[in-house]
Amino acid sequence: MKKKYLSREVILRNKFIDELHKPKPSVDTFIISVNEFEEANLATIEKLMKGKKVDMKRIQGALKQTIQTHGNITIDLLSSASKRVYGAMLEGNDVNNEDKIIINKPFSIRAIGLGFIIATILYGLLTIIIK
Numbered sequence: 001m002k003k004k005y006l007s008r009e010v011i012l013r014n015k016f017i018d019e020l021h022k023p024k025p026s027v028d029t030f031i032i033s034v035n036e037f038e039e040a041n042l043a044t045i046e047k048l049m050k051g052k053k054v055d056m057k058r059i060q061g062a063l064k065q066t067i068q069t070h071g072n073i074t075i076d077l078l079s080s081a082s083k084r085v086y087g088a089m090l091e092g093n094d095v096n097n098e099d100k101i102i103i104n105k106p107f108s109i110r111a112i113g114l115g116f117i118i119a120t121i122l123y124g125l126l127t128i129i130i131k
Helices: 008-020 027-070 078-092 109-130
Strands: none
Touching (some): 008 027, 027 078
């Protein structure tokens, strides 16, 4: 029984085993299987390198922005530089932060509850001030 999700190595091994169980195994099948395996590995490496390049560009941009704003980065300006780099890295994440940011869901239950609490506090403060 084969699993639904297998690693590339296991898939390659299964192809080899299947080919070896044939009455006349073909070398061409092995070569095709190895080429597919290497193509998948190269595609993964290329994807990772692209992500790394994008991250490096973000960090470089944040550091350039810090230098343009403050001049040379010293120990005193290290916190500003790190905040800018951190902000640049957060901007790059394409993760949905709808659960963390109420503004993205203006009509969510949390936003309505927060609005009700703020309105109640303001109403209470205004009634105390007016009296």
